[in-house]
Amino acid sequence: MAMTASTRNAITASASDGTVGPLSANEYIALDEQWSTHNYHPLPVVIADAAGAWVTDVHGRRYLDLLAGYSALNFGHRHPDLVAAAVEQLGRVTLTSRAFHHDQLGLFCRELAELTETELVLPMNSGAEAVESAIKVARKWAYQVKGVPDGRAEIIVAGSNFHGRTTTIVSFSTDPTARADFGPFTPGFVVVDYGSAQAVGEAITDRTAAVLVEPIQGEAGVVVPPAGYLAELRALCDANQVLLIADEIQSGLARTGELLASAADGVRADLYTLGKALGGGIVPVSAVVGSREVLGVLRPGEHGSTFGGNPLACAVGRAVIRLLATGEFQQRSRELGDHLHRRLAELIGHGVTSVRGRGLWAGVEIAPEGPTGREATAALLDRGVLCKETQDTTLRIAPPLVITEAELDSGIDAIGEVLAG
Ligand SMILES: *Cc1c(COP(=O)(O)O)cnc(C)c1O
Numbered sequence: 384m385a386m387t388a389s390t391r392n393a394i395t396a397s398a399s400d401g402t403v404g405p406l407s408a409n410e411y412i413a414l415d416e417q418w419s420t421h422n423y424h425p426l427p428v429v430i431a432d433a434a435g436a437w438v439t440d441v442h443g444r445r446y447l448d449l450l451a452g453y454s455a456l457n458f459g460h461r462h463p464d465l466v467a468a469a470v471e472q473l474g475r476v477t478l479t480s481r482a483f484h485h486d487q488l489g490l491f492c493r494e495l496a497e498l499t500e501t502e503l504v505l506p507m508n509s510g511a512e513a514v515e516s517a518i519k520v521a522r523k524w525a526y527q528v529k530g531v532p533d534g535r536a537e538i539i540v541a542g543s544n545f546h547g548r549t550t551t552i553v554s555f556s557t558d559p560t561a562r563a564d565f566g567p568f569t570p571g572f573v574v575v576d577y578g579s580a581q582a583v584g585e586a587i588t589d590r591t592a593a594v595l596v597e598p599i600q601g602e603a604g605v606v607v608p609p610a611g612y613l614a615e616l617r618a619l620c621d622a623n624q625v626l627l628i629a630d631e632i633q634s635g636l637a638r639t640g641e642l643l644a645s646a647a648d649g650v651r652a653d654l655y656t657l658g659k660a661l662g663g664g665i666v667p668v669s670a671v672v673g674s675r676e677v678l679g680v681l682r683p684g685e686h687g688s689t690f691g692g693n694p695l696a697c698a699v700g701r702a703v704i705r706l707l708a709t710g711e712f713q714q715r716s717r718e719l720g721d722h723l724h725r726r727l728a729e730l731i732g733h734g735v736t737s738v739r740g741r742g743l744w745a746g747v748e749i750a751p752e753g754p755t756g757r758e759a760t761a762a763l764l765d766r767g768v769l770c771k772e773t774q775d776t777t778l779r780i781a782p783p784l785v786i787t788e789a790e791l792d793s794g795i796d797a798i799g800e801v802l803a804g
Pocket residue numbers: 453508509510511512514545546547548597601602630631632633634658659
């Protein structure tokens with residue numbers, strides 16, 4: 384459809400010099416509606432600035448953030464140490480491409496490897512890219528090290544997984560909305576029920592390269608697997624020369640009270656995918672970390688990314704690693720998480736049927752007679768609280784780990800009011 388003068392002028396606030404003056408929230412929303420693809424359905428709030436656990440909308444109203452960018456904002460909005468690291472690096476060099484060395488990459492990789500007790504780091508940008516990279520590495524390892532016949536490698540994944548949005552990753556999604564009309568799909572994946580080590584055991588063959596799982600499934604509704612699940616997967620992988628890949632993009636980096644959620648089961652994976660909080664909510668930073676034996680299969684030219692491991696990303700990532708190395712955020716997540724789960728448990732029977740999660744991370748199952756997830760999040764927005772439903776009937780609570788107990792209590796009070804109806 385050709386653009387007419389009237390569609391172009393549907394938003395009238397553009398000044399003659401092309402700058403756009405302050406608009407109302409509804410006008411900003413209308414702009415999004417008209418000009419951005421409709422692949423999201425955001426709540427009707429237009430955020431203009433943010434600090435710590437709080438955001439402010441374009442009309443100056445403050446909201447408590449209980450989503451934290453799906454855990455990309457574990458350290459809160461604009462953590463001063465992270466902003467300082469970004470500003471400092473912006474004044475030096477932001478991008479070199481990997482055609483040249485720069486003075487942040489090696490330090491970032493060493494510090495991330497030391498933090499995660501791994502040996503090599505493959506830096507990328509988005510979480511989906513980290514997962515794609517782990518898949519490529521696992522396949523190459525299967526052919527070169529395990530001796531799987533060329534083109535026959537399989538990766539076992541779990542039902543209700545969420546690993547990102549690329550064509551290969553949605554190929555093994557079990558969410559019809561994530562897949563419909565995006566085929567043909569990438570072969571080489573076997574889906575089994577999440578939480579069943581027995582199902583993984585039955586699916587393993589000579590051609591299995593890896594088992595790829597989330598230690599806790601975030602998008603599925605903060606689903607915690609049975610105790611011992613990851614340890615059983617580890618044992619199966621060891622017995623069958625199969626790699627265990629833990630996607631810790633949402634569960635990792637202090638969200639559950641541990642640096643890595645898999646540690647709660649005492650498990651070490653062969654590869655971890657990291658993302659979200661690794662960029663401190665400032666820049667997209669992701670990585671695959673793991674052993675030299677596995678990540679060492681990649682040779683020059685076989686994989687890469689123009690922006691992966693750029694100086695700005697590495698400088699921010701290094702500041703994130705410094706925050707995580709203190710253990711303070713892991714401890715806050717444990718302590719505030721205990722408080723959160725104690726208080727949410729009191730809502731069971733009052734509009735809530737169950738609560739799942741670990742640390743400062745919860746999936747609150749709304750009673751069938753209560754509001755839909757969307758209605759609940761809209762009602763919370765009216766009360767100045769931001770969170771997001773997942774799976775229609777689950778509220779996902781993932782506050783920034785800098786939130787205070789009093790702030791958390793005010794958010795939980797609002798949730799109680801909205802769900803108890
Ligand atoms: C968010 C997420 C991803 C994808 O990350 P993007 O940065 O959105 O590509 C992958 N895996 C898990 C577990 C996630 O939560």
